[in-house]
Amino acid sequence: MGGWLRIARGDGLRAARIKAGLTQDEVARRAEISVRTVRHIERGQVKNPRHETLARMAEVVGYDYEAAGPGSEPDTDLQPDQPGFRYEIRLLGPLTVLCTGLPVAMPLKQRALLGLLAVQPDQTVSHEEIADVLWSGEAPPAYQKLVHTYVARLRRLIEPGQGRHGRGARRISTVRGGYVFNSRGVELxxxxxxxxxxxxxxxxxxxxxxxxxxxxxxxxxxxxxxxxxxxxxxxxxxxxxxxxxxxxxxxxxxxxxxxxxxxxxxxxxxxxxxxxxxxxxxxxxxxxxxxxxxxxxxxxxxxxxxxxxxxxxxxxxxxxxxxxxxxxxxxxxxxxxxxxxxxxxxxxxxxxxxxxxxxxxxxxxxxxxxxxxxxARPRSLAPPAQLPPVITPFIGRQEQLGILDGLLAHQRKGHPSVGIAAIHGPPEIGKTALAVRWAHHRHEEFTDGQLYADLQGSAESTGRPVDPRTVLNRFLRSLGVPDTWIPDTREEASALFRSLLAGRHFLVLLDDAADAAQVRALLPGTPGNLVVVTSRSPLMDLVTREGAQSIALDVLSAAESYALIETHLGPERTQAEPDATAELAAVCGQYPLELRMAVARLAATPHLSIHALVTELARRAADHSYALRSKQSVTSTRTRNAGNGRWHRLT
The missing domain is CATH 1.25.40.10 (Tetratricopeptide repeat domain)
Structure with a gap:
């Protein structure tokens, strides 16, 4: 066995023994060999150790001594000046040293030293630089002597044939202030x-x-x-x-x-x-x-x-x-x-x-x-701004506006999912007005744009809600995707939509949704975006599966209804008939749309008093010609009569 290989295996066995926390005596006892044999093998002083002895030691300390090359290989005794000798050092991955195809094992510090020298071939590497690597910036006081010791040990491993005859190449040269790794003759x-x-x-x-x-x-x-x-x-x-x-x-x-x-x-x-x-x-x-x-x-x-x-x-x-x-x-x-x-x-x-x-x-x-x-520039196209006009004046709903603001603030603090608000309530309760009002008020938070779609979930006029694929195509066009590049299937179009919104800040307002299934394909996939959905349905599936924030809408309070009437007619008329104004709010069920239609008629006919309109509406309700709904029966009656011309009693 070549001298360099004996040392490599000896150092490897010694390093494995130390790592295993064993003494030479313990290894000798467990391997059933003498302490002297253990000592000499670790020092590389046994010229041809028996395979059985090496195997016993290796098993005790957990070392794969075969990785250093089989002792029976005839190539192991080739010297640098003999034909067929090759020396390789591989740095582009784990550090590997090969001598005529056989790996050379070495302890960690020698590996680190060789890596430092070989990555700077034919250049001087200072003592200080070596010490900094070997001791992680905490070199002992006498580090120069220790560096010299480690260099000497490394030379024994990587300079085959150097030994007493001096036939091998000197891989590491001592120069003023440090050492140089000589790469000539090395396959690096x-x-x-x-x-x-x-x-x-x-x-x-x-x-x-x-x-x-x-x-x-x-x-x-x-x-x-x-x-x-x-x-x-x-x-x-x-x-x-x-x-x-x-x-x-x-x-x-x-x-x-x-x-x-x-x-x-x-x-x-x-x-x-x-x-x-x-x-x-x-x-x-x-x-x-x-x-x-x-x-x-x-x-x-x-x-x-x-x-x-x-x-x-x-x-x-x-x-x-x-x-x-x-x-x-x-x-x-x-x-x-x-x-x-x-x-x-x-x-x-x-x-x-x-x-x-x-x-x-x-x-x-x-x-x-x-x-x-x-x-490819996500903000180079003009941001879409598709929100409908806000209904003015907007009265009340401060609690619901606060919930929407809280959801937005939660998103801006780094919440890991998409923010979704599901505003639900009976027909004409003001769901769209609330969503549009808040969206306009906070539109600057959504710098990449605001997308809007009327999903026609109630569908009194058409009989069917809008297909999500139709909405997706419209959204993709708004984002700059040509028709020829819009995917054929809804799943692919939805995936493209999510990809285009990823990492951006969009508001998506989906008005009048039929159910959660209609909405799901239109949801962004990443935080930063926020979705506001309005629906007559509570959309519980969207709440439970997508984590939507449910926001229920009821009629306006009596004070809010009075304020809406006063805002439209002016304080002069309402203060002249305060009781009639309160009665008008009650007879309209405190519904925003009914109140707006009532005050619109009063504004168009200045000679008509508030009291006279209240009397007329009360008479019509008493005759059962029109289904004026009380606050208690509002949901069922409005759902039955949706789209049946229920408002013309106010004209």
Missing amino acids: DLRQFEERSAQAKQTAAADPMAALELFGQALRGWQGRLLQDLSQLWQHPAVVRVAQRHIDVAIDFADLAIRLNRSAFAVEHLRVASYEEPLHEALQARIMLALAGSGRRAAALRLFADLRMRLKKELGVEPSEEIWQARNAILMDDGPDGRTDQAAAGPPGSGTTHAYGTARDSWPAPTPSPFVAEA
Whole structure:
């Protein structure tokens, strides 16, 4: 067995023993060997230890000694000056040292030291820098001697053949103030990455396909993040610099792959690069585009949702403009299944036209259509402002307005779900007036726009409520989606609607809903948006399943009814007939609409006194010609008579 391999196995067994909390005596007793044998094997002083002895020790301390290479391999005694000798150090993932194909095991501190030196090949690394890594910024007073000791131990492991004969290469040189790792004669994956990526960069303009292959070769060596098993090195400037270089090369590779319609070729390399910095938004944008370009649009949109959630949870920020552009370009792509790769479009030279308007095999750049470029900016289009006019003057409902304000405040404090208010009550009780009044009063809170739809849930005139798909199509057009890009099914249209509202601040006012099922397809999927629904039904399914805030409306109070009449007629008329004014409020059941129609008739006929109108309405009610409802019977009577011309008694 080669000397370097004996030491590697010995150090590995010793490190495993210490980790297991065992003494040499305990290992010897359990393995049924002498303490002297344990000591000599750990020091690498047994030239050809028996396989059975090593296996016993390894079993006791929990060490896979075979990982250091089988002792029976004839290659293990090859020296650096002999044919077939190879020495490899892999940094692009877990640190791995291979000598003629066999792994070299070493303790943690030696691994950290080698990682620090090898990531800066042929450069001086100071004693202070080494001490900072080995002792995490808390080096002992005599750290220089200790550093020298660890370097000496590392040399015994990685300088095969150096020993007493001095035939091997000196991998670590002592220089003034520190040490240098000499990379000559070492197969260093970091160097191969740098060389291939530089060649790709130089070749890209003249031969893009050759450059794409070179980029692939450069990135193929990455098996994870740089020095993946040595987290104490991740923040070191040299490691950060190489990691950033990895990301930069991956982005260049992705841009070229997307331009050449080879998105699928890029996806895995991009994912590995993202291990370095999972929240690197430029890189994540390329991963999204590459996934969509290889026919995996759903995966691309899931990645967007996951990234947005992480950004908000970990950093408290929304995705950057670049992420939004990628997300919306994916949503608006009208190619088959969102595919853009040649594999989905036909062979090179087929002239298959991409949705963006250029032949796929000659597509010069991943530039979307003018609409996509505009739609990719979530606030570039004029925000929709679809609220109906507010009914003025608006009287009362202070309690309900306060509930709506509280729901909005709850959302702005970071509530994780969409805010939904379900305003319900009998016909003509003022549900729409309340919703529209509050929406106008708070419209500045919804900077991305306000969407409105009359769902015609009562449907006296048409006989059927509006299909949610019709409303979805209208909403999508309002958000800038052309008719040709609106999905065919309601489920897909609803998903697109939710995606366009994700991360934004919209108010959606859904008036006169028939039931929760009619509303559900029109709900945003992410917080920040707020929905106000009005309905004759309490919408209990929406309350229980979607967590809607139920807001019940009853008739106005006597004081509010009096104030409404006075606001319309003026204090002169009401003060002249205060008792008749109160009686008018009562005979109208304190319903807002009946009161408005009554005062409208009084305003149109100045000679008609309030008392005379009250007498007329009371007489008609007594004759049972018209169903004037008391406050107690209002719900059942109004529901029976909805849409039957019940108001013309006031004309």
